Amino acid sequence: MSLTRKRKKELRRLQSDATELWEHQQELVTHAADVAREAGRQLGNVGREQVFPAVQETYERHFAPSVNRGVKAGREVMDKKVLPAVGGVIGTAMSAWDVANAKRHGLSFTREPVAPVKRGPGIGSVIAIVLGVAAAAGVLFAAWQALRTDDELWVADDPLSAPEA
Numbered sequence: 001m002s003l004t005r006k007r008k009k010e011l012r013r014l015q016s017d018a019t020e021l022w023e024h025q026q027e028l029v030t031h032a033a034d035v036a037r038e039a040g041r042q043l044g045n046v047g048r049e050q051v052f053p054a055v056q057e058t059y060e061r062h063f064a065p066s067v068n069r070g071v072k073a074g075r076e077v078m079d080k081k082v083l084p085a086v087g088g089v090i091g092t093a094m095s096a097w098d099v100a101n102a103k104r105h106g107l108s109f110t111r112e113p114v115a116p117v118k119r120g121p122g123i124g125s126v127i128a129i130v131l132g133v134a135a136a137a138g139v140l141f142a143a144w145q146a147l148r149t150d151d152e153l154w155v156a157d158d159p160l161s162a163p164e165a
Contacts, residue, residue, distance in 0.1 A: 003011070121129070
């Protein structure tokens, strides 16, 4: 297809106008990006300097006491209600697990009270028994000495005299 010189000239002019428009658009987009970047930086500064302190002060004044009360109540419920119940359930489950394992392995898993092993009497008991036996032997010896009838030891204080008539 052949173009006339006039059409070629118009196409070149149109192409140069399109290239110039493209360059202007690139400059405009670059300038818009710079403006948006600066706006974001300024918005961050305003947020840090104005908005965040106001929001924080409002939160601390209005919401923090309620949140703290809720956290404290939740902690008390956990400590006094939930944890003991869960601990009991876990303990029961672990006991059942241990019994099942013991039965599976053929072991006896009964809780029989273990009687304390009695040992012989201590040193204090032995000393008390020896002293008791010695005291009893002394009492028996004294009683035997007092009650024995030994004629040789019997001496009358007054000679026997005939009754007076």
